[in-house]
Amino acid sequence: MSSLEGGSLTVQCRYSPVWETHVKWWCRGASWAGCQFVVKTTESEKEVKKDRVSIRDNRKNRTITVTMEKLRLNDADTYWCGIEKFGADLGVQVKVTIDPAPVSLEETSGSPAVTSPGSSSGSVFLEASIILPLISAVLILLLMVASLVVWRMVKQQKKGASAPGGRYLLYKLEPAAG
Template structure:
């Protein structure tokens, strides 16, 4: 049996603290050593948003969750995996864990402006502090989302601000590119859909 006294004991305690420091870093919320994800994501009302969070090998069978709220200790868990790769959906939010790739994906559907908030990608740990990383989600306003057929990709898209088509004023229109902006109106064309946003 080893015995320590005096300065020897202090030295042992000091070395113990240095050895534990890397382990403490691993369980700090937001630590890049275990789980990583985007700092910020954004999308528009009525659409859907996807967030992918990666984790280190060894955490495959742990439960993953998506939580809402700026304060880590009191955030509201919206959806949690079931330790498998099955997708879990609750209300407008779903989560799926790809354990072979060590990444879990969160999808938020039918987005609203009030969904703008701070969220967390997290890993549940029984008997210890959960792991998590913060993700800021911003949802912008949409004036309209218009769909068109495959023959109309190269045609000009435009947004008119009056009820009468024959006399309305064009607020914004594309000019060969996929995006255009004029004053407060912004138009974005992608996947046979163009979205008009009215910005503050």
């Protein structure tokens, strides 16, 4: 699963009917045995929230829903969606990646300033959606100019080839005797 820095991420984990009444949890850490619990359910349908993470157990649909909000780059890690049971718990691994938020430049009093992606102050994003079409247009223009040059060269060669013998005829002009 992946999301942008500052955004949110929702993970849904399904389980079989046998586990409906069991406590559900979300923990963090690459190792199953050593992961740290982030949040656990207390009862069905009740959302439990801890800091920027919430968990909800929908027993009708048999779905655990975990939401992580206001994501930070250091939230990227291995997480586990699990069910508490007698003996070893059940769980499934979820890899979470967080991509940096795009940065925009805004002109304020003649000096550039960095603004957040959600800003509505008319900032200009230097994204691929602007740069790629511009580069494509320049390349197409260069291709058209190159094609025109090649076309003219071929046309001149054909013109020269149409003379008798396929070569240019040279005439020597001498003064008339008199």
